Amino acid sequence: MKRRYDIVVVGGGMTGLTVASLLAQGRSADALKLTVVDAAPRPRFDPDEDIALRVSAIATGSADILDSIGAWQMVVSARACPYEHMRVWDGADDPDGPSTLKFDADEFAVAQLGFIVENLLIQDALLKVLDRTDVNLRFDTPIAAIVRTESGHCVQLEDGREMDADLLVGADGARSLVRESAGIEVTRRPYAQTAFVTHLRPREQHGATARQRFLSDGPLGMLPLADGRISVVWSTTDVNARRAMAASDEELGSMLTEASDEVLGELSVAGPRGTFPLCAQHARNYVLPRLALIGDAAHAVHPLAGQGANLGLADASTLSRVVEEAIRKGEHPGDRPVLRRYERARKGANATMLHLMTGLNQLFAAGSPTIGELRRAGMRLFNVSGPLRERAVKVALGAGRR
Numbered sequence: 583m584k585r586r587y588d589i590v591v592v593g594g595g596m597t598g599l600t601v602a603s604l605l606a607q608g609r610s611a612d613a614l615k616l617t618v619v620d621a622a623p624r625p626r627f628d629p630d631e632d633i634a635l636r637v638s639a640i641a642t643g644s645a646d647i648l649d650s651i652g653a654w655q656m657v658v659s660a661r662a663c664p665y666e667h668m669r670v671w672d673g674a675d676d677p678d679g680p681s682t683l684k685f686d687a688d689e690f691a692v693a694q695l696g697f698i699v700e701n702l703l704i705q706d707a708l709l710k711v712l713d714r715t716d717v718n719l720r721f722d723t724p725i726a727a728i729v730r731t732e733s734g735h736c737v738q739l740e741d742g743r744e745m746d747a748d749l750l751v752g753a754d755g756a757r758s759l760v761r762e763s764a765g766i767e768v769t770r771r772p773y774a775q776t777a778f779v780t781h782l783r784p785r786e787q788h789g790a791t792a793r794q795r796f797l798s799d800g801p802l803g804m805l806p807l808a809d810g811r812i813s814v815v816w817s818t819t820d821v822n823a824r825r826a827m828a829a830s831d832e833e834l835g836s837m838l839t840e841a842s843d844e845v846l847g848e849l850s851v852a853g854p855r856g857t858f859p860l861c862a863q864h865a866r867n868y869v870l871p872r873l874a875l876i877g878d879a880a881h882a883v884h885p886l887a888g889q890g891a892n893l894g895l896a897d898a899s900t901l902s903r904v905v906e907e908a909i910r911k912g913e914h915p916g917d918r919p920v921l922r923r924y925e926r927a928r929k930g931a932n933a934t935m936l937h938l939m940t941g942l943n944q945l946f947a948a949g950s951p952t953i954g955e956l957r958r959a960g961m962r963l964f965n966v967s968g969p970l971r972e973r974a975v976k977v978a979l980g981a982g983r984r
């Protein structure tokens with residue numbers, strides 16, 4: 583009888599559930615016993631409830647990955663907002679000025695540039711896919727410790743039970759226990775910014791446009807939601823974020839209307855609020871023998887270009903392909919040379935995005951008038967450079983392609 587491999591995925595976020603779904607439906611599924619463990623309760627999407635606070639801009643490449651496992655149709659038919667236009671401008675300029683970066687789906691012959699989707703909805707759709715497979719889903723399952731064994735790793739649960747893994751996948755987010763237990767170091771660089779997030783109702787229609795205004799304290803992202811509201815991600819000083827949390831609805835509406843330069847007229851608060859500390863983080867290694875990190879466990883990037891989840895889905899896609907190929911060739915999927923194929927394919931691409939986001943954030947935060955003028959001149963040049971624009975849009979559209 584053929585050997586079966588135990589793969590334990592720690593983390594039932596978007597990336598962990600995606601890798602489990604891809605492996606469960608892949609050509610080597612018969613050779614795998616898959617388990618997903620998460621300390622939190624199982625996430626559930628309820629269409630009668632309000633749009634959740636956490637939403638992500640999902641690139642079409644990522645939508646393709648979710649489509650390939652049968653999750654995307656559930657997402658779009660529930661509550662996804664396609665966006666067809668993108669506008670990015672310098673806080674010192676006019677949103678319709680010559681230096682504003684403009685991208686339109688038409689120009690690139692695609693129906694939309696991407697979709698704004700609740701994280702919870704994506705998780706829920708993936709879980710419905712997984713419910714139809716024999717993947718063992720264990721939510722509400724805190725982990726006490728993870729130890730290296732001769733043949734792999736042993737995940738020791740707080741309830742005293744243990745799970746042995748021939749391959750352990752760490753998809754447990756930025757503060758990954760898997761990464762820490764394995765002693766993998768991270769390079770970390772705080773941005774000295776906090777992301778303040780809420781939903782607002784704009785006086786004017788959002789017009790299926792994702793907007794970003796770069797202020798000296800950090801970017802203000804305005805993402806269109808399916809019901810006409812916008813989701814605001816305001817990356818700002820910790821003090822401003824605290825003020826925003828404590829402000830009355832009226833005060834907060836005025837703060838954000840001003841920060842948006844009234845691009846959509848007056849903004850009224852219409853949703854919950856939350857803050858997220860921001861930090862650039864990259865694991866020194868993505869893999870060790872019998873272990874691989876994916877998603878935020880491997881890298882955390884600034885949300886300014888909405889790439890974190892997209893990079894995580896691309897990791898999930900590449901890792902599942904590498905594992906499948908190894909099994910077909912008779913290799914152990916947890917061997918380091920096998921897992922290095924995944925690391926080589928993804929680490930460079932993720933590092934590039936990380937540096938780009940950190941650089942952009944610094945460039946726009948630079949207060950000097952000379953840098954400001956150079957920045958705007960660069961944006962004007964970018965606007966008239968066909969190949970550069972095309973390259974940028976290809977990256978944005980296809981960040982998740984397999």
Ligand SMILES: Cc1cc2nc3c(=O)[nH]c(=O)nc-3n(C[C@H](O)[C@H](O)[C@H](O)COP(=O)(O)OP(=O)(O)OC[C@H]3O[C@@H](n4cnc5c(N)ncnc54)[C@H](O)[C@@H]3O)c2cc1C
Binds near residue numbers: 598639876
């Ligand atoms: C304000 C903000 C806006 C963003 N906007 C975008 C965007 O527009 N587009 C985009 O692509 N990305 C965006 N991102 C990034 C995106 O949210 C993350 O990259 C993505 O959610 C990471 O998914 P993940 O599955 O890797 O990790 P997570 O979502 O962090 O999931 C980790 C899972 O592991 C579980 N877990 C953690 N520790 C343990 C443990 N010890 N034991 C068991 N389980 C554990 C958790 O319960 C959780 O379910 C944004 C981020 C922020 C902060």
